[in-house]
Amino acid sequence: MKTYIAQHNPQKCRECGWCSEIVACPGADELICIGCGACVLACPT
Numbered sequence: 001m002k003t004y005i006a007q008h009n010p011q012k013c014r015e016c017g018w019c020s021e022i023v024a025c026p027g028a029d030e031l032i033c034i035g036c037g038a039c040v041l042a043c044p045t
Contacts, residue, residue, distance in 0.1 A: 006037030014045055 008019070019039035020028065027034045 005035035006040040007035065008033055008039060012045065016044065018042060018044055 017044060019025065021037045023042045024037060027038060
């Protein structure tokens, strides 16, 4: 079974703030990406 890790893609980011304002990112306090994909699923673009 394959597993995937989601990552923030700066080239596609429009810096709308949706991922940091609306999504409860579990790695935001440490400024790290843990690959949960919450921001990717919530991203309007």
